[in-house]
Amino acid sequence: MKKIEAIIRRTKFEDVRDALLEADIEWFSYYEVRGIGKTREGRIYRGVVYDTSSIERILLSVVVREKNVEKTVQAIMKAAQTGEIGDGRIFIIPIEDAVRIRTGERGDIALYNAEQEK
Numbered sequence: 001m002k003k004i005e006a007i008i009r010r011t012k013f014e015d016v017r018d019a020l021l022e023a024d025i026e027w028f029s030y031y032e033v034r035g036i037g038k039t040r041e042g043r044i045y046r047g048v049v050y051d052t053s054s055i056e057r058i059l060l061s062v063v064v065r066e067k068n069v070e071k072t073v074q075a076i077m078k079a080a081q082t083g084e085i086g087d088g089r090i091f092i093i094p095i096e097d098a099v100r101i102r103t104g105e106r107g108d109i110a111l112y113n114a115e116q117e118k
Contacts, residue, residue: 001095001108002069006060008080008088013058019079023071028062063095065108
């Protein structure tokens with residue numbers, strides 16, 4: 001099992017969500033986050049300078065079986081990519097175990113219902 005964390009533009013969240021659903025990734029968490037990027041500049045709006053070095057992004061977190069890692073990464077990349085600086089990052093982290101609280105099932109089966117395997 002792997003945990004995939006992706007930091008993406010807020011404007012691309014709906015595209016990424018739809019791409020994950022098309023790739024049969026039906027469960028993930030997301031959080032609104034702020035980060036600091038390389039660009040350090042102020043923007044002027046109506047005579048007031050605003051610091052834009054703090055960037056608003058979405059952090060996606062999804063745990064998948066080994067067989068679903070590449071299709072998940074590809075779905076995120078294709079949907080989130082604009083070709084400009086600031087498209088984000090994807091991190092792939094190994095997961096040692098998973099436990100379904102309701103039934104006590106462990107491992108891959110804790111991620112999905114057995115009926116879905118058919």
